Amino acid sequence: MKDIKIQVNDLSLYYGEKKALKEITMQVPANKVTALIGPSGCGKSTFLRCINRMNDLIPSVSITGQMLVEGVDIYDKNVDVVNIRKKIGMVFQKSNPFPKSIYENVAYGSRINGINDKRELDEIVETSLRQAAIWDELKDRLGDSALGLSGGQQQRLCIARTLAVSPDIILMDEPASALDPISTSKIEELVHELKEQYTIIIVTHNMQQAARTSDHTAFFYMGELIEMGKTNDIFTKPEKKQTEDYITGRFG
Amino acid sequence: MNSQIPSKQNFTKESLKKQFRLSEFLAEKIISSVAFLSIAIIFLIFIFVFKESLPIFSQGKESVKTEIQQSAASNDKPESYGGSETSAELQPESYGGVEKEELQPESYGGVEKEELQPESYGGVEKEDLQPESYGDVKKEDLQPESYGGVEVEPLVADDNSAESTEVKEEKSNSIWDSLLTADWVPVSENPRFGLLSLLIGTLKVTIISMLIAGPIAILAALYTACFASKRTKEIIKPIIEMLAAFPSVVIGFFALMVMATFFQDIFGYDSRLNAFVGGIAMALASIPIIYTISEDALSSVPKTYTEASLALGANKWQTAFYVVLPAATPGIFAALLLGVGRVFGETMIALMATGNAALMSANPFESVRTFAATIGAEMAETVFGETHYSVLFFIGSLLFIFSFGLNALAEFYVKGRLIKKFQGK
Numbered sequence: 162m163k164d165i166k167i168q169v170n171d172l173s174l175y176y177g178e179k180k181a182l183k184e185i186t187m188q189v190p191a192n193k194v195t196a197l198i199g200p201s202g203c204g205k206s207t208f209l210r211c212i213n214r215m216n217d218l219i220p221s222v223s224i225t226g227q228m229l230v231e232g233v234d235i236y237d238k239n240v241d242v243v244n245i246r247k248k249i250g251m252v253f254q255k256s257n258p259f260p261k262s263i264y265e266n267v268a269y270g271s272r273i274n275g276i277n278d279k280r281e282l283d284e285i286v287e288t289s290l291r292q293a294a295i296w297d298e299l300k301d302r303l304g305d306s307a308l309g310l311s312g313g314q315q316q317r318l319c320i321a322r323t324l325a326v327s328p329d330i331i332l333m334d335e336p337a338s339a340l341d342p343i344s345t346s347k348i349e350e351l352v353h354e355l356k357e358q359y360t361i362i363i364v365t366h367n368m369q370q371a372a373r374t375s376d377h378t379a380f381f382y383m384g385e386l387i388e389m390g391k392t393n394d395i396f397t398k399p400e401k402k403q404t405e406d407y408i409t410g411r412f413g
Numbered sequence: 414m415n416s417q418i419p420s421k422q423n424f425t426k427e428s429l430k431k432q433f434r435l436s437e438f439l440a441e442k443i444i445s446s447v448a449f450l451s452i453a454i455i456f457l458i459f460i461f462v463f464k465e466s467l468p469i470f471s472q473g474k475e476s477v478k479t480e481i482q483q484s485a486a487s488n489d490k491p492e493s494y495g496g497s498e499t500s501a502e503l504q505p506e507s508y509g510g511v512e513k514e515e516l517q518p519e520s521y522g523g524v525e526k527e528e529l530q531p532e533s534y535g536g537v538e539k540e541d542l543q544p545e546s547y548g549d550v551k552k553e554d555l556q557p558e559s560y561g562g563v564e565v566e567p568l569v570a571d572d573n574s575a576e577s578t579e580v581k582e583e584k585s586n587s588i589w590d591s592l593l594t595a596d597w598v599p600v601s602e603n604p605r606f607g608l609l610s611l612l613i614g615t616l617k618v619t620i621i622s623m624l625i626a627g628p629i630a631i632l633a634a635l636y637t638a639c640f641a642s643k644r645t646k647e648i649i650k651p652i653i654e655m656l657a658a659f660p661s662v663v664i665g666f667f668a669l670m671v672m673a674t675f676f677q678d679i680f681g682y683d684s685r686l687n688a689f690v691g692g693i694a695m696a697l698a699s700i701p702i703i704y705t706i707s708e709d710a711l712s713s714v715p716k717t718y719t720e721a722s723l724a725l726g727a728n729k730w731q732t733a734f735y736v737v738l739p740a741a742t743p744g745i746f747a748a749l750l751l752g753v754g755r756v757f758g759e760t761m762i763a764l765m766a767t768g769n770a771a772l773m774s775a776n777p778f779e780s781v782r783t784f785a786a787t788i789g790a791e792m793a794e795t796v797f798g799e800t801h802y803s804v805l806f807f808i809g810s811l812l813f814i815f816s817f818g819l820n821a822l823a824e825f826y827v828k829g830r831l832i833k834k835f836q837g838k
C-alpha cells in the first residue's frame with residue numbers, strides 16, 4: 162500500500178451540534194491529483210481543512226475518526242500541529258498574500274524555519290516562483306508589495322509561497338474560482354506539473370477543471386462521501402445516481 | 414407593472430430631473446460645518462496662545478538691558494528658594510512673610526527701586542503691596558515644592574551673578590539667547606527663562622514613560638488580539654479601557670505616596686520624586702490609550718493572514734510577531750503617537766511626581782520639571798503682560814507645535830517608511 166498517502170477512516174466532524182462530515186472513509190493516492198466535487202455547503206472545504214488541521218482554529222469543532230497520513234494519525238495527542246502543517250501546505254480559495262513584499266511573501270516560510278542566509282533565500286524564492294510559473298512576470302519587482310498584484314498573480318504567488326516550504330501534500334480550495342480563463346489554465350498546468358513531486362487535493366466547482374486536472378475524483382453530498390474513483394470512471398460511468406445527476410447538471 | 418406597454422416612457426426628462434433634497438442637504442452642511450468648526454477652534458486656540466507669547470519677541474532688548482542693571486545692583490543670591498537664613502534676607506519670591514521694606518515685588522526687569530511701581534493696577538501704595546505672599550506663612554514652615562512631606566533639596570543657584578552679568582553684556586541681544594539657556598528662574602530679581610532644562614525634563618519623562626508603556630501596552634494588545642480566548646478578551650479589554658478614564662490626579666497621588674517610596678527603596682536614589690517615578694506614573698496613564706488603539710489595529714488584521722501563516726507551518730508566536738504585528742504597524746504607530754501626546758501634555762502627574770526642579774541632567778533619577786507642569790504651576794502666579802506670562806504662553810505654543818510636528822512627521826515620513834519596510838513598496 163505504498164502509494165496510499167492519506168487514509169481516512171470513519172471521520173466525522175461537528176460544528177457544535179451540527180454534523181458537517183459524516184463517517185468519511187477514503188484513500189488518497191500519492192503523487193496524484195485528487196479532486197473533491199459536490200454542491201455548495203456539502204463539506205468539501207471542511208474536509209480539506211481537516212487534512213492539515215486548520216479546523217483546530219475553530220473552537221466549536223470536534224472530530225471523531227482517524228486521519229492517517231503515511232500511516233500516522235495526525236489527530237494523535239503526540240503529534241505537533243505545526244509540523245503537520247509544514248508537511249501539508251494549503252492554498253486558499255481567496256488569495257491571501259501577506260501585506261509584505263513579494264520576496265518576503267515567498268521567503269516567509271523559510272525564515273520561520275530558521276533560514277536567514279540571503280543567498281539561500283534568494284534561491285528558494287526564485288525556484289518557488291519559477292515552479293509557480295510567475296517568475297518571469299515578477300522577477301523585476303520582487304520588492305513591491307504583494308497586494309499590488311492582480312488576483313491571478315496573487316494566487317500563483319500564494320502557491321509559490323506554499324511550495325517554498327517544500328511540503329509533501331498540497332491542499333487547494335478552489336484555487337481558480339476568482340480567476341480569468343488564462344490564469345485558470347496557468348494554474349491547471351501548474352497543478353499538472355506539480356503532481357510529479359507532490360500529492361495534490363483540489364476542491365473545485367468546475368467539472369471541466371476536475372476532468373482535466375485530476376486523476377481521481379471524490380463526490381461529496383450533504384457531508385457524505387457518495388462516490389470516489391478514477392476521474393475517467395466518475396465522469397463517464399458513475400455508479401450512483403446522485404453523482405450522475407450532479408455531473409450532468411440535472412441536480413436538484 | 415405596466416412595463417410591457419411599449420408606449421410608456423420610463424426615462425423622461427421630468428422623471429430624471431434633478432431633485433433638491435432638503436434633509437440631505439442640511440445634514441451634509443451641518444456635518445461639514447461641525448468638522449470645520451472644530452478645526453477652526455483648534456486653530457484659534459493656537460493663535461490665542463501664540464499671540465500671548467508675542468511680547469517676548471519684541472521686548473527682548475529692553476528687558477535684557479534692565480536685567481543687567483538689576484543683577485549688578487543686587488549681588489546677593491536672589492533666587493535662593495528657602496535657602497536663606499533670616500527673613501531679612503528673604504527676597505520676594507520666597508512665598509512667605511517678607512518684610513515690607515525689603516520688598517522688590519516681581520520686578521522682572523530690574524528698574525530702580527524708587528522708580529518701581531510694581532503691579533500697581535490702579536493706585537495701590539507701595540507699602541500695601543505684598544507681592545506673592547500668600548497668607549502669612551512662617552518661613553520655617555515653608556518648603557516650597559515639597560509635596561507629600563518630602564524634603565526637596567533647596568535649589569540654590571550658583572553664585573554666578575557677577576560672571577553672568579558680563580556674559581550677558583557681551584551677547585544677549587534677543588530673547589532667544591535667554592530662552593536657549595538652562596536656567597529656569599522665572600521669579601527673581603534677575604529672572605531667567607532658559608527653556609533647555611524644561612525641554613530636557615519633558616523629553617526625559619516622555620522617553621522613560623514610552624519605553625515602559627510602549628512594550629507593555631503593545632504586548633498586552635498582542636496577547637488579547639492573538640492568544641487570549643474570547644472569554645478572557647471580553648474581560649481584559651474593558652478593564653484596561655476603563656483605566657483610560659482614570660483621573661490623572663489619582664495616578665499622580667499614587668505615584669507620589671506609594672511608587673516614589675517603593676522605587677526609592679529599590680534603586681536608592683536621592684531625590685524621591687524624579688523623572689523615573691514621573692515616567693512610570695505617566696506610563697500608567699498612557700498604557701490604556703496605547704493598548705486600546707493597538708488592540709483594535711491588531712484585531713482588524715484579516716484572519717486570512719493568520720490562516721495563511723499557520724498553514725505554512727508557523728507557530729502562534731511567529732504568526733503574531735511576523736504577520737499580525739507588521740500588518741498592524743500603522744495603527745500601532747498611531748497608538749504610540751497618542752501615547753506620546755498624552756505624556757507630553759500631562760500636567761497633574763508631572764506636578765505631583767516629577768519633583769519639579771528644572772535641572773540639566775541626563776540622569777533619569779534626578780528631579781525634572783516639564784513644560785506642562787511649568788505652565789500648570791506658574792500660570793496662576795504670573796502677572797498679565799509680564800515676560801514670565803508671555804514665556805509661559807510661549808511654552809504653550811511650543812507644546813502645540815511639538816504635537817503638530819510629531820503628527821505631521823508621523824503622517825508623512827515615518828508612517829510611509831514603516832509601511833514600506835514592513836509591507837513592501
Ligand SMILES: Nc1ncnc2c1ncn2[C@@H]1O[C@H](COP(=O)(O)OP(=O)(O)OP(=O)(O)O)[C@@H](O)[C@H]1O
Pocket residue numbers: 176181199200201202203204205206207208219
Ligand atoms: N465555522 C463554521 N461554523 C459552523 N458551521 C460551519 C462553519 N464552516 C462551515 N460550516 C457549515 O458546514 C457545512 C459545510 O461547509 P463547507 O464550507 O465545508 O462547504 P463547501 O462544500 O466548501 O461549500 P462551498 O462549495 O460553497 O465552498 C455548511 O453547511 C456550513 O454551513
Ligand SMILES: [Mg+2]
Pocket residue numbers: 205206207334
Ligand atoms: Mg468551500
